[in-house]
Amino acid sequence: METIHVTPGDSLQKILAAVQPGTRIYLAKGIYREKIQISTPGIELVGAGAEDTIIVYNDFAKKLDEHGVEYNTFRTWTMAVTAPGVRLKNLTVQNDALSPKTKGQEVALTVYADDFSAENCRLISTQDTLFLGPLPDDLIDRYDGFLKDELRAAGFQTQRFTDCFIAGTVDFIFGCGDAIFENCEIKSLYEERGHGYAAAPAHASTQTIGFVFQHCRFTRDPQVEDESVYLARPWRDFGKASFLSCEYDSHIAKAGFDKWNDTERDKTARFAEFPVKCDGRVLWSKLLTDAEKTVLLTYFNRN
Secondary structure, three states: OOEEEEOOOOOHHHHHHHOOOOOEEEEOOEEEEOOEEEOOOOOEEEOOOOOOEEEEEOOOOOOEOOOOOEOOHHHOOOEEEOOOOOEEEOOEEEEOOOOHHHHOOOOOEEEOOOOEEEEOOEEEOOOOOEEEOOOOHHHHHHOEOOEOHHHHOOOOOEEEEEOOEEEEOEEEEEEOOEEEEEOOEEEEOOOOOOOEEEEEEOOOOOOOOOEEEEOOEEEEOOOOOOOOEEEEOOOOOOOEEEEEOOEEOOOEOOOOEOOOOOOOHHHOOEEEEEOOOOOOOOOOOEEOOHHHHHHHHHHHOOO
16 A cells, blocks of 8 residues: 655645555654545545644635626535545544524535545534535435535445544535444534434335444534533435434434424434433334344444
8 A cells, every 4th residue: 555644835736636546554643724525446545643734715605706606505515525445544624614594504614425434524614614524315416517526426425533523513414325334432522503403314114224323422522501412413315314322412303303304204214223212202213123223233333
């Protein structure tokens, strides 16, 4: 495996554009203020420490591009991964635009790729911190000609996050990927507009895995009020998320889940917990059986 060492004075994007598949890139301690896309398979990006190596940018949904067109959520990323087999380790990816009330969504990390993993990473923004592809089918069609083809990729995409810190305010883990979060801290930041939402899955009815949170800790900033945050709400019909042996601070609403405004997605959403369904949860969430939990975990450990 080829190894490259990079310092904050280097252009990380130029290096990524030139490397061969399977290259390991070590990032020295420091701040890399740059918008980057990883489009080469098998790249491993390793920082000097989760809090010491920071890749950061500040695009936001209401920003105008060179043609006077708003960026939209899906062009605001600081880092976009569009190739399979990419690994991130010991670094931070951040969008520091702030003020989503006036600026709109602000994505830190976008993943349109299969077999992606992040270990001991910090993903930080406000609204829509982490997007996990693919897009819902209707948006793949809607953004034809607006988003690059690799940012509209459909099909099988899985992601794994281990020992990561993910922070945001509203829908800050969203998308249609089959993703597992293991031993992660999911932190709700203060949201001036009221309620917050951790996850916003949009899985198709044919997807049977969805988002899986295992042994995760749902924490909060001190300013976040009790029962002001929901674990999840379905961004599309059939959104799926399972919470296995997770710990919740008192900012998590007893209801647990929201149906998304005035929709009827409570009739189709698939939200579940294990080993117990917490008191006060909405009637349309469920308690997983041990067999159902095993199916979810086996899926991510099949290789």
